Amino acid sequence: MTEKSASFVYVTYIRTTPEKVFEAITRPEMARRYWGHENVSKDWRPGSKWQHIRTDEARTVDLVGEVIESDPPKRLVISWANESQKDDPDQYSRVTFDIEPQGEMVKLTVAHDELQPGSGMLNGISKGWPHVLSSMKSFLETGQGLGL
Amino acid sequence: MDDDKVFKALADASRRMLLDRLCERNGQTLGQLCETMDMKRQSVTQHLGLLEQANLISTVRRGREKLHFINPVPLYEVYARWIRKFEEERLNLLHDLKQELERKQT
Structure with missing residues (x-):
């Protein structure tokens, strides 16, 4: 096992409820409206697989992983790898969603760690997450995500 | 925020x-x-x-x-709100110009 140390922590405050944030991540019909992808799992229970599927006609599976921890609507931990690298355990990173109410807002913290330093995934996500989170915030607050 | x-x-x-x-x-x-x-x-x-x-x-x-x-999420929001929309206009202009020029060639 090579050393995996690189990690990112993203925080956004959204004027909504924890339930809505949890649904925005786990319900395909919601995620497709701001993420350009659906997150699909049969039950989002620990041990279940999940897939990140592009909302084009080909329905390309871009990412795969497993649910590690699930405590709706407070916390979701999943493993995360490119579909093309799914057979290499070293390529799996870990994403933690923490959802906590703060007054009239919800604080969403996304921590992405166990990333391979210098990997393509590291480059991709450091640009990707800010857009996804801004788009989720816009979608939950105004009904519209940001265009990709 | x-x-x-x-x-x-x-x-x-x-x-x-x-x-x-x-x-x-x-x-x-x-x-x-x-x-x-x-x-x-x-x-x-x-x-x-x-x-x-x-x-x-x-x-x-x-x-x-x-x-x-x-x-970087708040910075991204600043970008989306204050920078991207101006860039988009410029990119659309370039796109139109390219189409116009290519149309003339044929």
Whole structure:
């Protein structure tokens, strides 16, 4: 096992409820409206697989992983790898969603760690997450995500 | 989040430098950040506090250490609100110009 140390922590405050944030991540019909992808799992229970599927006609599976921890609507931990690298355990990173109410807002913290330093995934996500989170915030607050 | 807090937090060279340091290496402790900053520990703590209030950094406790991470989400919102829409207009102009020129060639 090579050393995996690189990690990112993203925080956004959204004027909504924890339930809505949890649904925005786990319900395909919601995620497709701001993420350009659906997150699909049969039950989002620990041990279940999940897939990140592009909302084009080909329905390309871009990412795969497993649910590690699930405590709706407070916390979701999943493993995360490119579909093309799914057979290499070293390529799996870990994403933690923490959802906590703060007054009239919800604080969403996304921590992405166990990333391979210098990997393509590291480059991709450091640009990707800010857009996804801004788009989720816009979608939950105004009904519209940001265009990709 | 409060846009004013973001712009105010960015309106200081030391705070921008702290963000640069975290961009180079994410997840540093206060001690690590102080090593590369030419100022008192107390000032660094104050600047980090303002950055955290503006949600430009987030902190995570790991054991006895407190690690600081850059949080680019508010910057992205500034980009989407104040920069991207102007870029889009320019890109559309270029796109139209290209189509117009290509149409003339045929």
